[in-house]
Amino acid sequence: MPHSKDDRRTPETGCAAIAVVGAGPAGLAAAVTAADHGLDVVLLDAAAAPGGQYYRSPAVGLGANRPEALHHHWRAFAELSARLAAHRDTGAIRHLTGHQVWTVERTGGGDWILHAVTGGGEEAHTAVRARRMLLATGAHERQLPFPGWTLPGVVSAAGAQAMLKSGLVLPGRRIVVAGSGPLLQAVALSLTRAGARVPALVEAAGYGAYARAPGVLAANPGKAAEAARFGAGLAGARVRVLTHRAVTEVHGDERVEAVTVSRVDRRWRPVAGTGRRIACDALAVGHGLVPQLELAVAAGCGTRPGPDGTHAVTLDEQLRTTVPGVWAAGETGGIGGVELALSEGELAALSIIREVRGGVRRQEARRAVALRRSRHRLRAFATLMGTVHRPGAGWSEWLGGDTEVCRCEEVTAGRIRTACEELGAGDARTVKLLTRAGMGWCQGRTCGFAVRELAAAHGTGQDPGGPERRPLACPVKLSTLADLAEPG
Amino acid sequence: MDVVIVGAGMVGAACAYYTSRSGLSVAVVDRGPVAGGTTGAGEGNLLVSDKVPGPELELALLSASLWQRLSEELPPGIEYELKGGVVVAASEGSLATLAATAAGQREAGVEAHDVTPDRLRELEPHLAPHLVGGCHYPQDAQVQPALAAAELVHSASRAGALVRPGEEVVEILRDRAGAVRGVRTNRGELRAPVVVNAAGTWGGDLAALAGVNLPVLPRRGFVLVTEPLPRLVRHKVYAAEYVADVSSGSAALQTSPVVEGTPSGPVLIGASRERVGFDRTLSVPVVSRLAARAAALFPVLADVRVLRAYHGFRPYLPDHLPAIGPDPRVPGLFHACGHEGAGIGLAPATGLLIADAIRGKRPALDLAPFAPDRFDATCPVT
Numbered sequence: 001m002p003h004s005k006d007d008r009r010t011p012e013t014g015c016a017a018i019a020v021v022g023a024g025p026a027g028l029a030a031a032v033t034a035a036d037h038g039l040d041v042v043l044l045d046a047a048a049a050p051g052g053q054y055y056r057s058p059a060v061g062l063g064a065n066r067p068e069a070l071h072h073h074w075r076a077f078a079e080l081s082a083r084l085a086a087h088r089d090t091g092a093i094r095h096l097t098g099h100q101v102w103t104v105e106r107t108g109g110g111d112w113i114l115h116a117v118t119g120g121g122e123e124a125h126t127a128v129r130a131r132r133m134l135l136a137t138g139a140h141e142r143q144l145p146f147p148g149w150t151l152p153g154v155v156s157a158a159g160a161q162a163m164l165k166s167g168l169v170l171p172g173r174r175i176v177v178a179g180s181g182p183l184l185q186a187v188a189l190s191l192t193r194a195g196a197r198v199p200a201l202v203e204a205a206g207y208g209a210y211a212r213a214p215g216v217l218a219a220n221p222g223k224a225a226e227a228a229r230f231g232a233g234l235a236g237a238r239v240r241v242l243t244h245r246a247v248t249e250v251h252g253d254e255r256v257e258a259v260t261v262s263r264v265d266r267r268w269r270p271v272a273g274t275g276r277r278i279a280c281d282a283l284a285v286g287h288g289l290v291p292q293l294e295l296a297v298a299a300g301c302g303t304r305p306g307p308d309g310t311h312a313v314t315l316d317e318q319l320r321t322t323v324p325g326v327w328a329a330g331e332t333g334g335i336g337g338v339e340l341a342l343s344e345g346e347l348a349a350l351s352i353i354r355e356v357r358g359g360v361r362r363q364e365a366r367r368a369v370a371l372r373r374s375r376h377r378l379r380a381f382a383t384l385m386g387t388v389h390r391p392g393a394g395w396s397e398w399l400g401g402d403t404e405v406c407r408c409e410e411v412t413a414g415r416i417r418t419a420c421e422e423l424g425a426g427d428a429r430t431v432k433l434l435t436r437a438g439m440g441w442c443q444g445r446t447c448g449f450a451v452r453e454l455a456a457a458h459g460t461g462q463d464p465g466g467p468e469r470r471p472l473a474c475p476v477k478l479s480t481l482a483d484l485a486e487p488g
Numbered sequence: 489m490d491v492v493i494v495g496a497g498m499v500g501a502a503c504a505y506y507t508s509r510s511g512l513s514v515a516v517v518d519r520g521p522v523a524g525g526t527t528g529a530g531e532g533n534l535l536v537s538d539k540v541p542g543p544e545l546e547l548a549l550l551s552a553s554l555w556q557r558l559s560e561e562l563p564p565g566i567e568y569e570l571k572g573g574v575v576v577a578a579s580e581g582s583l584a585t586l587a588a589t590a591a592g593q594r595e596a597g598v599e600a601h602d603v604t605p606d607r608l609r610e611l612e613p614h615l616a617p618h619l620v621g622g623c624h625y626p627q628d629a630q631v632q633p634a635l636a637a638a639e640l641v642h643s644a645s646r647a648g649a650l651v652r653p654g655e656e657v658v659e660i661l662r663d664r665a666g667a668v669r670g671v672r673t674n675r676g677e678l679r680a681p682v683v684v685n686a687a688g689t690w691g692g693d694l695a696a697l698a699g700v701n702l703p704v705l706p707r708r709g710f711v712l713v714t715e716p717l718p719r720l721v722r723h724k725v726y727a728a729e730y731v732a733d734v735s736s737g738s739a740a741l742q743t744s745p746v747v748e749g750t751p752s753g754p755v756l757i758g759a760s761r762e763r764v765g766f767d768r769t770l771s772v773p774v775v776s777r778l779a780a781r782a783a784a785l786f787p788v789l790a791d792v793r794v795l796r797a798y799h800g801f802r803p804y805l806p807d808h809l810p811a812i813g814p815d816p817r818v819p820g821l822f823h824a825c826g827h828e829g830a831g832i833g834l835a836p837a838t839g840l841l842i843a844d845a846i847r848g849k850r851p852a853l854d855l856a857p858f859a860p861d862r863f864d865a866t867c868p869v870t
Contacts, residue, residue: 105769298770433635436752481794
């Protein structure tokens with residue numbers, strides 16, 4: 001155990017053995033596993049309570065007596081939460097809630113300094129130092145624009161789910177759920193259980209595509225069972241599942257009154273004359289998830305394009321990134337779901353323990369083998385899922401010239417086309433420079449995928465490049481930055 | 489084909505614009521997109537205020553008049569704004585230095601008005617109260633650099649220029665006598681008797697392809713961008729020390745506050761200078777110093793949120809002057825690069841001088857100070 005002496009616990013210098021960013025399933029599993037094995041851990045998370053987007057809990061005081069009704073895998077979370085609480089009590093885990101990491105930097109000695117902001121109006125700054133870093137920064141939802149998507153009553157599918165989980169609020173009474181990906185089924189079910197009527201679940205891909213990979217399905221019987229459970233649940237709630245269809249327009253003056261659902265071909269091109277109106281007062285829409293890579297990119301970690309059209313951090317079998325001292329787990333390494341995130345979090349922690357101690361005990365080695373096996377199986381399924389639900393190139397044909405693509409800066413599809421066809425933009429960065437698409441509050445988190453796709457469709461076939469660089473992972477007050485300056 | 493221009497940044501765009509309008513048949517190639525390098529990372533400053541009398545100021549004054557003309561010809565989307573610059577001093581000593589600089593600039597044809605603290609408040613109501621005075625430069629202007637470059641390239645292409653982004657020059661073709669006869673790219677050959685090196689910060693690499701030395705080095709700068717705000721900052725406002733920082737030869741970090749509003753709302757905060765190669769990681773010490781100095785100049789910005797930060801690499805030549813004109817070492821090779829942080833402002837004059845030099849016309853300014861071979865004795869190829 002060559003490194004153990006100064007690595008295990010060095011609170012006197014304020015340098016933790018490991019900093020975990022994100023207290024969702026992956027970060028939580030990693031933090032408690034590392035602490036179980038005696039490492040001192042700092043766990044930083046933007047939310048007030050652990051769980052991340054997936055295990056989002058109702059705020060205390062809302063009187064929700066059965067939050068688990070909205071969650072799957074609740075038991076795993078309850079168990080991790082209990083272990084986290086125990087480790088917090090002993091001081092093995094320092095859990096910094098309400099801390100949003102805005103950048104990370106490496107010291108000359110190879111430690112990491114994580115800069116975080118806390119609080120809302122009274123913003124304060126914290127810097128945490130750690131020998132190693134595990135990034136479990138999760139994902140945000142992928143959106144594709146369509147005519148009318150900025151109308152009140154249109155919410156993101158994950159947002160609708162989050163509203164339910166944290167505030168037990170419904171976005172409407174008659175809600176169409178649309179987009180693509182398995183999340184939609186969970187969202188539709190949650191909405192119906194909370195009392196909404198969901199007249200249709202509109203899926204642009206088709207579930208039949210899964211059947212083309214029988215080996216992957218056979219290795220993941222749990223996924224098939226889950227799909228069957230969802231199917232039965234949706235049928236029971238009288239939700240009509242419409243596949244190979246997309247919402248191509250939203251109607252309403254002040255807010256959503258109806259949507260037009262059109263058939264789409266295999267490339268997601270809307271088929272003329274197939275539009276049908278469905279009355280509703282809300283639309284929950286999402287097209288899968290996008291890994292949040294700001295900190296990984298800031299740390300210099302290599303990334304790779306995935307089958308779902310997003311970029312993810314490149315990881316080896318030990319969940320190490322390409323940068324020594326930095327690990328990643330969960331959606332950061334590619335969208336794969338909660339079960340995979342739990343496995344990867346634990347596996348990453350074991351990998352870190354092995355490096356700190358120069359080896360692991362036999363029992364841990366056996367556990368790692370089992371986790372790696374389940375990771376392989378679940379990653380194979382994630383690849384299949386990403387391929388099935390990757391938006392087809394034809395989706396942009398449902399855009400009008402005046403459809404806003406970037407809502408923050410009000411940039412229309414027409415302006416993006418002009419930037420590509422007349423001004424020579426062929427990649428997302430140039431489109432951004434020439435139109436301001438992605439320069440607003442959300443920094444392209446909402447429109448980034450769409451802009452990239454439009455640049456590829458209308459541009460001159462230039463290199464699309466890697467993930468977008470956002471050196472500030474979140475907005476920071478000028479005075480907060482200024483306070484970090486050395487005098488002189 | 490008469491001319492191949494390598495580089496579709498602001499300077500290459502201006503060269504394409506003026507050469508194609510002078511009747512030459514032109515191709516523009518760039519390994520990346522239009523405005524993909526330093527142009528897209530800049531604030532779009534068109535300044536005369538930060539230049540002391542000499543060849544660069546002459547270039548800037550010629551450019552300032554050309555920019556006015558371009559602003560009428562190009563679409564309004566380029567956001568040309570003759571907003572004026574305000575240079576402020578925090579001590580009597582720096583105010584005296586500033587006044588002396590301004591007096592010299594006035595003799596060289598710059599409009600510069602000494603400004604009392606009261607007048608300063610009229611020009612910029614949100615400036616910190618401790619400032620003792622300043623100088624107002626009405627000729628300073630701003631443009632959205634990426635759009636301006638793209639519109640110039642678009643205009644050149646309508647005049648017949650061939651525009652090839654995403655195409656990398658891998659060889660400069662020479663004849664037996666050593667004269668340029670075109671370029672080889674990753675997609676094929678482009679034959680022309682003239683090649684213009686407008687590769688900006690990468691201009692030294694292109695010169696090396698022709699076997700000549702041009703010691704262009706990257707000088708990194710960060711810019712902070714705030715959330716959109718109502719117009720709090722009306723001019724380009726910077727501290728008097730900025731001019732000294734610009735002309736410093738040191739590789740070490742210099743930061744002097746440069747603050748300006750934009751038509752779209754965000755306030756841009758610069759300016760840092762350091763020679764650290766092509767390091768693309770965010771430097772917390774640099775951005776925090778920028779933030780501290782901007783907040784000292786405009787206390788009203790303290791509570792404003794910074795949405796993003798970006799960096800660029802200014803093409804730096806050791807004497808802070810660009811290389812403009814024919815290369816006597818390689819017949820047919822012209823250089824138009826090394827403008828450091830002033831490339832957007834100096835681009836039109838550079839493009840015009842290059843077009844005239846290619847056509848054998850007597851250039852509007854003496855090109856001797858910009859001679860591309862001037863470093864052979866002092867900075868030999870390493």
